[in-house]
Each structure stands twice: as structure tokens, then as C-alpha cells.
């Protein structure tokens with residue numbers, strides 16, 4: 248499905264929070280620092296991936312580029328992909344300030360990124376896949392499968408909800424966000440569940456499996472924050 252078709256999902260149109268707006272991008276890192284330890288999270292991802300020397304990695308939905316910049320010294324090349332020009336501009340600037348020169352930035356998304364080089368060692372995508380409805384998540388995961396070498400790793404972190412007590416978990420998470428960052432983070436979290444496409448974990452498990460991944464580890468924290476480490480199995 249690499250050819251654009253008339254009925255393809257329009258992934259450049261943001262749903263929920265509009266990360267195309269420079270005003271949103273400007274506050275992103277500071278607001279996320281209120282509830283995430285971003286550097287430590289990124290380091291843990293890199294430790295998990297155990298990248299070989301000379302590895303090539305793709306970061307899908309790279310946002311402000313925090314992971315791509317931190318990953319760059321561990322890789323021969325990083326491809327940082329996002330549908331938001333404003334995010335990419337911010338991320339490019341971050342890389343420049345860090346003196347990092349081995350990141351290629353791509354204005355594209357899960358459904359439109361065309362990788363014109365050899366299959367890659369690893370894909371990382373954090374808090375981005377929920378921008379697609381479930382059918383298109385499936386297509387996106389099939390594309391990620393094709394992008395990876397056999398045995399390549401997919402690290403996926405996103406808001407994914409276990410079915411049991413789902414509504415309580417969501418309410419608990421929203422309350423925790425409000426505690427961490429007042430009305431801004433409460434409204435942010437409410438809008439997430441109201442307007443974006445977070446799904447059940449059994450759906451995500453199935454989509455990963457059907458796309459050809461083995462789920463090596465899966466962990467759900469704070470009721471709704473899921474981390475999957477997967478391997479391309481064939």
C-alpha cells in the first residue's frame with residue numbers, strides 16, 4: 248500500500264491535539280517533563296534495543312526529536328519521521344544544537360514514509376500510533392514489518408488500554424495527570440481519550456501478531472501506558 252489511494256487515511260491531518268501548531272510544539276518538551284523522565288526513558292529504550300555497531304534506526308512520530316537525538320550516537324544513521332513540519336523544524340534545531348549530524352528528517356508518517364534504503368535494525372515509535380484508527384494501525388504495523396530486517400526490533404510505547412476496568416484505569420490516569428500538571432495536563436489527557444484512537448491491548452496484541460511480530464515483552468504501567476518490545480519474526 249505504498250501507492251497513494253483515494254481512500255487512504257489522511258494522516259497529515261492531526262486528530263486531537265494539533266501538533267502542527269508551532270504553539271503546541273513550543274510547550275511540548277516542558278509539559279511532558281512534568282510527567283515523564285524523557286532522558287531516562289530514552290536511555291532505557293536504547294539499553295533494551297542493544298543496537299549493534301553500525302545500526303540504522305527509524306523513529307516514527309519523532310515529535311521534538313528527543314529520542315532521535317539521544318539515539319544518534321548509538322547508530323550509524325537515524326531516520327526521524329513526523330507528519331508535523333513544526334515538530335520537524337524543532338527537532339532539526341535540537342539536533343543542530345547537540346552537534347548531531349547523522350539524523351535524516353522526513354516529513355511523512357506511518358502510512359506514507361517511503362524508506363529508500365536497506366531494511367533497518369530497529370524501529371521506535373512512542374506515543375504516536377494512537378493517531379491512527381485501528382484498521383490503519385494494522386496497515387502501519389505491516390509497513391513497519393516490511394521496513395525491518397528479519398530479526399529486527401520494534402519498540403512501541405503508547406496509550407493502550409486493558410479491557411478489564413478500562414474506564415477506571417482511564418479515570419485514574421487522568422487524575423494522575425491533573426496532579427502532575429494541573430488543568431493543562433488534565434485537559435490534555437481528557438482530549439486524548441475523547442478524540443484520539445487509543446485502543447484495547449488485545450487489539451494491539453492481535454495487530455502486532457498478524458503483522459508478523461513476536462511480542463518479546465509487554466508491560467502496562469499506570470493502567471494505560473503500554474510498552475511492547477517485538478521482533479520481526481519472518
Ligand SMILES: C[S@@+](CC[C@H](N)C(=O)[O-])C[C@H]1O[C@@H](n2cnc3c(N)ncnc32)[C@H](O)[C@@H]1O
Nearest residue numbers: 258266308309310330331356357373374375378
Ligand atoms: C504525542 S507526540 C509524541 C512525540 C514523541 N515520539 C514522544 O514520545 O514524545 C505524537 C507525534 O506523532 C506525530 N504524528 C501524528 N500522526 C502521525 C502519523 N500518522 N505518522 C507519524 N507521526 C504522526 C505528531 O505530529 C506528533 O509529533
